[in-house]
Amino acid sequence: MVTPEITPEERSALDKALLDALTPLASALRARATGLPEERVWSEDPVEVALSVLATWKVVDTRVGHLTATAAGTAGACGASYERLGAAWGITRQGARKKWPDAVGRGPVAPVVLELFGGRAELIDDQSSGRWRWTGLGADGTRGAADPGTPSATKEEAAAYAGAFLREHGTGPVQDPSGRSSA
Incomplete structure (x- = not known):
């Protein structure tokens, strides 16, 4: 796959769309950081304003990186190789493997089973979100079950x-690490 080139007109339209999307976010972030009302945030020290814009681009860059990794993971889950991921991104196979180490060959992960306090729970890796639920x-x-709106960031969480759920719904007194029992 050849990395697509965009025309000058497409580049201009993309720049405009990105700036249009960035401006409200930059205003909100700057207003929160300075305590100024949004209508005044751009009339302050030009250096501070420019730094606020730069900081907002960092936020956008981080989100784009996350979305990029998600797209690579989706392509890998659909069967794309690191060679094809690299070709799409304009890098080598090795570069793609380094950039997205979990994108390829990560099949479904078997649930992790916990048996505690007479109960049983399964921890499930939600590969579509990179989060864990139980x-x-x-x-x-x-x-x-885990609250569907707030899956855990890690298996340990x-x-x-x-x-905690199994302990609350266990049978009999629970022994704490000191050996004392609690009801």
Whole structure:
């Protein structure tokens, strides 16, 4: 795949669209940082204004990087090789592997099972979002799951939430690390 070239007209339209998208974000970030009303943030020291714009581009750059990694991961999940990812990005196969190390060959991950306090929970890697969620059945028969709107960033975080659920819905007194029991 050849990296696509854009025409000068397309470049100009892209620059305009990016600046149109950046301006409200830059205004909001600058207003929060300075405490000034949004209508006054651009009338301050030119150096500070320019630095605010630069900082906002950093936010955009970080989001674009995340979206780029998501696109690479999606292409990899659909069967694209590192060679093809690299060709699409204009880099070598090795460069693509370094840039997106988990994009290719990452098939479905088997759920991690926790059996604690007489209950059972599964930790599930949600590959579409790169987040973890959990479902569980407490020893008392109560079913639970991660809040769908707030999946965990790591497997360990999901395990902590699942473990807390299993403890709350376990049977019998729970032993704390000091050996004392609690109800």
